[in-house]
Amino acid sequence: MTAPLHEAHPDGPGRPSHEARPAGPGRALPDTQQGMRRRNLARVMHAVSAEGPLSRAAVASHIGLTRAAVSTLVDELIRSGLLEELGPERPGRVGRPGSALAVSGHGPAGIGAEVGVDHLAVCAVDLRGQVRAKAVRHGANRGRSPGPVVEELTELVRQVVGEAEREGLWPAGLAVAVPGLVARDARTVVRAPNLDWHDTDLGALLPTDFPLTVDNEANFGALAELWLGKDAPLDFLHVSAEIGIGAAVVVAGGLLRGTRGFAGELGHVPVRPDGPECACGGRGCLEQYAGEEAVLRAAGLEPGEDRVGLLADRAAEGDEDVRRALHDAGTALGIALTGAVNLLDPESVVLGGALAGLAPWLLPSLEAELDRRTAGPACPVSVSRLGSEGPLLGAAHSVVRAVLDDPAAVAGRA
Amino acid sequence: MTAPLHEAHPDGPGRPSHEARPAGPGRALPDTQQGMRRRNLARVMHAVSAEGPLSRAAVASHIGLTRAAVSTLVDELIRSGLLEELGPERPGRVGRPGSALAVSGHGPAGIGAEVGVDHLAVCAVDLRGQVRAKAVRHGANRGRSPGPVVEELTELVRQVVGEAEREGLWPAGLAVAVPGLVARDARTVVRAPNLDWHDTDLGALLPTDFPLTVDNEANFGALAELWLGKDAPLDFLHVSAEIGIGAAVVVAGGLLRGTRGFAGELGHVPVRPDGPECACGGRGCLEQYAGEEAVLRAAGLEPGEDRVGLLADRAAEGDEDVRRALHDAGTALGIALTGAVNLLDPESVVLGGALAGLAPWLLPSLEAELDRRTAGPACPVSVSRLGSEGPLLGAAHSVVRAVLDDPAAVAGRA
């Protein structure tokens, strides 16, 4: 049915240079003509995906190749089912109208999954970025052992994949967002305190026919922000919270993972070095002031279900205790973020996850603190539009991006 | 004399992907056959430079091309004067011995310069990494206006370039290290408190025939560590101090610069949020505890010439006040670094610049603090072998690396 493009390839290691450059489409391919071809296929996909329906000529001028070269690339991509010809454009411009090309809505799909503290969610996103299938199951997962939870998740995945297939899509990969630290192998959950999981190899538990990736929910949330936010910056800090406080560092349009994959542990940045002891061994970590548990205690509330919603409701009602607790949490966040901003000089800071819903009461003190402690203009703080949807969407989109980044790798699997 | 390889090229913008990949040789070249050729020339240079004298066959297996292809690449590089044929290898292995290739010692040279608070230095480094010429001038530059200082520097550059040319080298570029914040244009010194320079365009003041780059001394120090340190990690934090406290963040073998180029401002990370006021507007910044001025005051010493040497001498003599001051500075550094390490998860932290000389008295409290506040194994802290030579060497080597990264760009200029 679909024509194969090229065989799979080994990634060549890049050698260091003195400038961190943005990660580009398929930049790790071998420098041979085949690699060049694959990179150019990727560039065509990126251009069409980013700039909407485009004619071959428009693609050519976007990526700097000739119309003839683009023609052959597009042919190959259409034969592989990754691109679709929409038909002639209806232009007011002089000259023969081009034939509009769009990313296929019937080709590969990215399957995203999220393991939350009290829910599971799975969705399928097509190459166009549309959510085509979705399934959610509520129920507390805290303390449940990984086995049953993953089994339930697999069932949801099956459901969503089935639905997607009925729409003419086929799964190109599965990406799972978890609330915890994930090793660089992108399979092992090293520590997820909220679930009480430790060193759990999800790769072994989730036997799928397609590639699997596991990552921190804050990371996926940041990627969603990067890809789905309109004119999102290429360097920013995405702060997210769900009991623990995680951050994702985006540099030049790519995630900063750290040596072990643990980068972004904002929750254990010291805020008051002589403050209360923390489970991590330190004192006065940010989590002691802005973590969910700490905020609830300061507000005089008990732990329980959907505590974030409760906090937001109470604050909206004008509860002084809650407001003060959130104000103080904002201050602590501001202090920690001052350090982070000084270190990274990001273009902006984005509040996502649970923090997005509480932003109205956190932001004033947070921004005041950041502003007060910064010499020049303070780093702008914004709130994620995606909110709690971020990690799930980011996960699914990460699979889609992988296809766009190397269409040839996926074209043979249709 | 030397054969031109290709014309200069415009840099194509890379599109974002979801993984920060290491910056590689010539990775921003256009995806056309010419670009491929240039990247492969770069890969040959890198291989020969990194792995010592290599035969064509060895290069081929290193970079994954065929011997035939490498032969033509090497021919071109030899004609351009960037590579040299050393003659037949003398091996114990069976088979015809290869002909050893080495990076040329008579081609382009990188000129590095350093503007210190009380000295100026310039050196020339050949492609092999050898320092071939050097000139230093002592004398306080603090408070002098940029004009005369740069004039003096230009004179030193002229001297060093002359000496290098007498050795058969030609300058491929000039890189200047300054103790302050440099804008992303790599020309303008935005703020250098120790020199009292503000918004100074060194590009206008330093008219040279070859490309000019200006950067923070901490950044160049980090690059020196990255390139010259034996098996240096690809992700680390390089902390340096000369009155202010700067850090350079190295991610995947490349510098993290930040949106405005101000990344690494470790000195203004809050250590004690209610501490003494700082010039930056904040309170309890690291500089208030570990900055040179603060340490001198805590030690009961007056500011003056070579205060770092004085501190080291007194500490070595056993001066209790000085030791306590350094101990406390180490603690503050440890607190700030805990935050940075949590955020970035680097492979190690390297103490460079003035801190290297004081390390024996800073390290114990610094490491204790870092260890105490970290859950798992603490991030290892090491001391730069390069010490105060780092920035100057890093600057010169940055020019050399630029040549290795795109030999074709430089080959026509011989």
Add this chain to the structure above:
DNA sequence: ACTATTTCGTCATGGCGGTTTACAAATTAG
């Protein structure tokens, strides 16, 4: 209406670059 102009997509040709294949040269093993 009819022609000139502009732009799009495609085809044939050519140049460039790495691969494949073959071979001579230089060394070691037996």
Add this chain to the structure above:
DNA sequence: CTAATTTGTAAACCGCCATGACGAAATAGT
């Protein structure tokens, strides 16, 4: 002294993009 191994190079080949020319399909001008 021969067989085996490895190196470097040359010739033929293939893949990929550029160039230039062409028909097709729209607008602009008369």
